Amino acid sequence: GESVGLHLPTLSVQEGDNSIINCAYSNSASDYFIWYKQESGKGPQFIIDIRSNMDKRQGQRVTVLLNKTVKHLSLQIAATQPGDSAVYFCAEGAAAGNKLTFGGGTRVLVKP
Amino acid sequence: DAGVTQSPTHLIKTRGQQVTLRCSPKSGHDTVSWYQQALGQGPQFIFQYYEEEERQRGNFPDRFSGHQFPNYSSELNVNALLLGDSALYLCASSFQGRTQETQYFGPGTRLLVL
Numbered sequence: 133g134e135s136v137g138l139h140l141p142t143l144s145v146q147e148g149d150n151s152i153i154n155c156a157y158s159n160s161a162s163d164y165f166i167w168y169k170q171e172s173g174k175g176p177q178f179i180i181d182i183r184s185n186m187d188k189r190q191g192q193r194v195t196v197l198l199n200k201t202v203k204h205l206s207l208q209i210a211a212t213q214p215g216d217s218a219v220y221f222c223a224e225g226a227a228a229g230n231k232l233t234f235g236g237g238t239r240v241l242v243k244p
Numbered sequence: 245d246a247g248v249t250q251s252p253t254h255l256i257k258t259r260g261q262q263v264t265l266r267c268s269p270k271s272g273h274d275t276v277s278w279y280q281q282a283l284g285q286g287p288q289f290i291f292q293y294y295e296e297e298e299r300q301r302g303n304f305p306d307r308f309s310g311h312q313f314p315n316y317s318s319e320l321n322v323n324a325l326l327l328g329d330s331a332l333y334l335c336a337s338s339f340q341g342r343t344q345e346t347q348y349f350g351p352g353t354r355l356l357v358l
Contacts, residue, residue, distance in 0.1 A: 166346065175248075175334050175349035176287065221286050228346050229275055229338040231300050234286030 144241045151209040153238045155222035158203065162224040165198060166232065167207045171218045179207070179220075181228065209240075217242045246271055248337050248350035256356045257325050265320045265353045269337030275299075276318040277347060278310060279334040287334055293318050294340060322355075330357045 145151045157165070163184045168176035182189045182196045182205075189196050195208040205222050219239050223232040249268045257263050269276050275294045279287035289302035293312035312318045316337075322329055332354050336347040 168349070175351045178346055178348060181346055223286075229340055231277070231289045231292060231302065232279075232287075232336075232347065233289070234279075236286050237284075 141236070142239045142241065144243060145212050146243050147214060148211055151207075151212045151216070151240060153207045153209075153220050153222075153240065155205040155207075155235055156203060157205060157222075157224045159224060159233070160200075160203065162226065162233075164225050164228050164230075165196070165205050166223050166225075166228075167194075167196060167205075168221045168223065169216075169218045170221065170237070176221060183228075212240075212242050214242050214244065216240060248273075248335055248348055250333075250335050250350040250353050252353060253351070254354045254356075256358065258358050259325055259327060261325050261357075262321065262323045263325060263355060265322075265333050265335075265355070267318045267320070267335030267337075267350060269316050269318070269335075270348050273337035273339045273345075273348075274316050275338045275340050276312060276316065277336045277338070278318070278320045279336065279349075280304070281332040281334055281352070283331070290320070325357045327357050330355060 166181040167179040170176045180191045180196045193210045197206045219237045221234050221237045223234045225232045251266045277292040278290040281287040290304050291301040292299045296312045307323045309321045332352040334352045335350045338347045339345045
């Protein structure tokens with residue numbers, strides 16, 4: 133079946149350092165991938181997305197890398213700040229507006 | 245520009261009862277998806293509504309049903325509540341159009357079944 137998983141359940145990072153969150157997916161038919169950030173008591177917040185015809189996309193302080201050969205997705209956060217502390221989810225789907233399949237999440241803790 | 249809104253924010257029910265959760269999509273969006281998020285887990289897709297019809301459905305029993313109204317708002321109904329239905333219920337909206345857009349989530353409704 134379809135599944136999206138994460139390698140590291142918790143990531144502890146020093147403020148100012150770069151963070152890398154990894155994600156593996158199993159459905160080779162997926163065409164759309166997205167990262168969400170979820171703070172305690174809130175709904176998931178869109179960070180960045182990428183379609184399968186790309187292998188890299190950059191946003192403000194964030195970069196998503198897609199390796200379709202090994203079905204791997206990563207989120208890089210530059211100069212991690214205390215406000216980046218949250219749970220990060222990767223998700224995949226056939227298209228942006230379609231059903232999304234989420235992984236279990238990675239908690240990022242930023243140490244001052 | 246209002247984002248996705250959901251009501252109520254919290255709800256407590258007992259086993260066997262029925263519950264209705266509500267969602268208003270982001271302005272300009274016409275598609276609503278519902279997800280269930282158990283504590284410590286990622287959201288699980290329940291179903292999606294577009295043009296007032298259920299378009300896709302995840303692996304949830306028929307106790308879970310929904311509706312979309314002409315103004316694109318949506319309701320999620322759960323009958324015969326079980327303890328295991330306790331979760332955060334998330335609504336996400338998007339716009340189909342020609343270029344499908346990202347789904348944006350609301351704050352969720354926290355349901356506790358006793």
